[in-house]
Amino acid sequence: MPHVVTENCVSCRFTDCVTVCPVACFHGDGDRLYIDPEACIDCGACIPICPVHAIKEDFDLDEDEADWAAVNAEKAAELPVIRAKQAPLPTAESRRGELGFQ
Structure with a gap:
């Protein structure tokens, strides 16, 4: 079963x-x-590291x-792979607070 990035990632894009x-x-x-379900090996390493519990x-x-x-x-098939940590979106910290994960 592949992992899925949910709505909690919207306006955050933490890349931990x-x-x-x-x-x-x-x-x-x-x-x-987004997670490519064809590439995901279901290791689960991403779940605990997401600061907004989006996965x-x-x-x-x-x-x-x-x-x-x-x-x-659908989106993973058309978008580039993200291989390295990037800066979160400017709205990330406020979104994190809205989600109750401060």
């Missing part, structure tokens, strides 16, 4: 997760990250998050 990924399965755009195993998605699996697959 890419530093622990052994297969470079993360892709990104100007607002968030879940696909079978742990809540009903209202289920669509994120398809979004990750």
Whole structure:
């Protein structure tokens, strides 16, 4: 079961997760990250390092998050791989606070 980046990543794009990924399965755009389900080996290393708890195993998605699996697959196929840590978005810290993860 691949892992999925959920809505919590929107307006954050913390990239701590890419530093622990052994297969470079993360892709990104100007607002968030996505996981390529074909490349993900389900190691789970990314889950505890995400500061906004945006990554879940696909079978742990809540009903209202289920669509994120398809979004990750679609977007990962068209976006570049993110292989190194980057600066989070300027809105990341405020979004983190909104999500209750200060």
